Structures are given as C-alpha cells and as structure tokens.
Amino acid sequence: MTQTNQTVCPYCSGNGYVQLILGGSETCYSCSGKGTAVKDKQ
Ligand SMILES: [Zn+2]
Numbered sequence: 610m611t612q613t614n615q616t617v618c619p620y621c622s623g624n625g626y627v628q629l630i631l632g633g634s635e636t637c638y639s640c641s642g643k644g645t646a647v648k649d650k651q
Pocket residue numbers: 618619620621622623625626637638639640641642643644645
C-alpha cells in the first residue's frame with residue numbers, strides 16, 4: 610500500500626467541517642473543507 614502525502618485532517622476528522630459548541634458547524638479552517646491535511650515537506 611502506497612502512502613500518499615495526504616492524511617485525514619485532525620481538526621475535522623475528515624468531515625471538512627467542525628461542530629461548534631453553540632450549535633451548527635463551520636468549514637474547517639485547517640483544510641478548507643477538504644477533509645484532508647496535506648503533509649507538506651517535512
Ligand atoms: Zn479539516
């Protein structure tokens with residue numbers, strides 16, 4: 610299995626959005642709603 614440089618976004622767990630405590634949701638600021646976090650050059 611080949612590892613890509615994409616991984617599930619830790620902030621939204623791949624949902625692309627985060628639940629707000631007060632209710633509702635907003636687009637994940639970390640992945641811009643993609644649900645994946647790109648591992649940039651380490
Ligand atoms: Zn995210």
